[in-house]
Amino acid sequence: MADRKSSSGVGSRQTVKRKERAENEAKKEEKPKEGVKPPKEGEKAEVNGKKEPVENGEAGVENGANGEKPEPMELPPFEIITGDRIDPFFYKFQFKNVEYSSGRNKTFLCYLVDPGSDGLLRGYLEDEHAGAHAEEAFFQQVLPNYDPACKYTITWYMSSSPCAACAGKLAEILKARKNVRLAIFSARLFDWEEPEIQAGLKALAAAGCKLRMMKPLDFTYTWDTFVENDEEPFTPWEDCQENYEYYQDKLADILQ
Template sequence: MGLTLMLTHKVSRGEQMGTFYFKFQFRNVEYSSGRNKTLLCFRVDTAGGSTEPLKGYMEDEHATAHAEEAFFQQVLPNASQEYDVTWYVSSSPCVACAAKLASILQQRKKLRLCIFCSRLFEWEEPEMVEGLRALASAGCKLRMMKPSDFVHVWETYVEKDEETFAPWEDCQENYEYYVEKLADILK
């Protein structure tokens, strides 16, 4: 367990990430200086729940393939089965990823995607607003991560000893801020 594999396009995949890494990358601050990677924690359930859910995380360095695109190349390339996919991401998808995800959802009618975002990426940019709206129109459920979601990610995707996670002081306030921004975007 805890295996991390280096995959193509500077995307790595593993089952659990380090505690500091999670606390830094997932912090839901408005200005995310230095947070230049996307961490994507995933859970894939098959129709009927006949198999154990597939869980893990991916990260990128905004290189040739972002974590969102790499997920569909490396984790879920099969378009024929019915899947419920849940992502917890450190930042909402960029314009290019939002467009690719919308296209994938339009092609794969049996795929349901719900994305919980820690922060909104460049949400003030008109093309980003359009991208998130297109993604929602394609059937993606976009949500902001509330404090209990951070606890869930900590308990499920973070490699820790006996340390427990306490959400940072402004976690709830920042969540409310982003919920309002996302609601405005998706009007």
């Protein structure tokens, strides 16, 4: 797979800006304000029973100075980013299995593919705001030349579980390609309370996909396998095991 698209000066500046945004979000989540209830995946923060806007393309104030609602910020259209190793800061921020998700408006997908021949494929995909999601892009960029005669064993480690649309597309792919075996291990559940999300995950499991939340050992494995760690060992964050158990219980309830 190609390295991260940052060889040019423009790419480098974009990487720095993305890291600065992630750092700012990470600082905000360290100490929640008194009276602020952290939102679940895909929700807005709640302050004293009222919904507050968050920084996913929305203005920070509900009404402007003249009582007019500010125009929403437009997010730049990035392409799918591919590579072999993830920046360690991005990994720790995007894969953190917290219940709230401020600033985590993208998906990181680390993959292992055993095609039965020609060796193991390894790498990652990162989707940015616009265009195809990482799940769909995987079959377009990593496995564009599908061979019905091969047996594919595919393992994904994802920062967030698939949305309803992606779950539906994956279920159709697995039904059509009986020689593909897919296992998805997710750090967080995306909008797990929404009926369409639950239906999508059920359909995905019914199509033969193995679904499980990432355990602390999975984070250690992905850190060693997919991250530019400079041989630094992975240190689990606080509540990593507890958050895994919380999400695994929710997933089990959905799939029962």
